[in-house]
Amino acid sequence: MIVAAAKPWEEIMASLHGMHKVLVVGCGGCVAVCLAGGEKEAGIMASTLRMQRKLQGEPVETEEITLTRQCDPEYVRELGKKLEGVDGILSLACGVGVQVIAEHYPNIWVAPALNTKFAGATLEHGSWEERCGLCGDCVLGQTGGICPIIRCAKSLLNGPCGGSQDGKCEVKPNECAWNLIYERMGRLGRLNQLLEVAEAKDWSQGRDGGPRRVVREDVKLDD
Amino acid sequence: MSNRDFAPKIVAFCCYYCAYSAADLAGSLRLQYPPTVRLIEQPCSGKIDIRLLLQAFEAGADGVYVAGCLEGDCHFLQGNIRAKKRVNAAKKILDKIGVGGERLEMFNLSGSMGPRFAAIATEMTERILRLGPSPLSTADKGEEGKAE
Structure with a gap:
């Protein structure tokens, strides 16, 4: 929401x-x-x-x-x-x-x-945290359902930076997103998937080029 | 208006399981307490929301209090704890706009505490007498004065 x-x-x-x-x-x-x-x-x-x-x-x-x-x-x-x-x-x-x-x-x-x-989720009644960066080109399929774009302070795509200590981010007292991704991929037996190098992200789908638009001709009402 | 002419209007939102029963008991015990307090029965103090508290002040109350069960004794487990948080939030709003958070209070008592119920009514009445009429009712009079 x-x-x-x-x-x-x-x-x-x-x-x-x-x-x-x-x-x-x-x-x-x-x-x-x-x-x-x-x-x-x-x-x-x-x-x-x-x-x-x-x-x-x-x-x-x-x-x-x-x-x-x-x-x-x-x-x-x-x-x-x-x-x-x-x-x-x-x-x-x-x-x-x-x-x-x-x-x-x-x-x-x-x-x-x-x-x-x-755009975030409820952690508990009265507490919400950001979960989606609305980047327009979702990478959750490569990162085990944990978004490095918004949950990593640097939006890194290929593993944690040097500031990740004991699973915590150096910027805020948050969990390091890449530590969470690593642990989850390990639990799911998919660590090998992390060996694939993610190429530079296509930020043209992001929010820097004016308002984005989605048009669905199949659901338009032409009457 | 001098303090002697001022009869405060105080609204008491009372939980059915404690304060409302305590009020009954105070009556049975023939305890005297000021006739300034208007009781509104609630199924639980947790029924209170900020909107209701503000509405009471807007409708002319000089003071408002919520009376719920002793902490740990809520019939619905946490209603009184939640009421306290909402009362505190409403106090901040009243402070911010100049009505004054002191005019609103949360009390805790049990159904067997008839004398405490009478004491709370007296305590709140004394507090409101000290604070004087709600600035909102004074503002009303100011407007009437302008119209004249």
């Missing part, structure tokens, strides 16, 4: 400065699962906003709605009927959701309430 976390409160307040009616939009997708932008978080944020603005002598009216997902146009279109008199939208989605709203409603201000962090 996309993991996100709330922006500093002062930044959110500043982005809604001078607005009298704000539509607070939660997202029922990834950010609801990582407890950053679902219905409950939207409610907390709206209530906090109303109270603070009241104390500042600049009361604000809020409306709340939580869409099934903010990254799909059919859900974002639901906002249309909520926008009357609204000065701005506070979106609790990831950066994708905020942009989809901005694209659909070009004449209304939309502010992000969250910082989008990474």
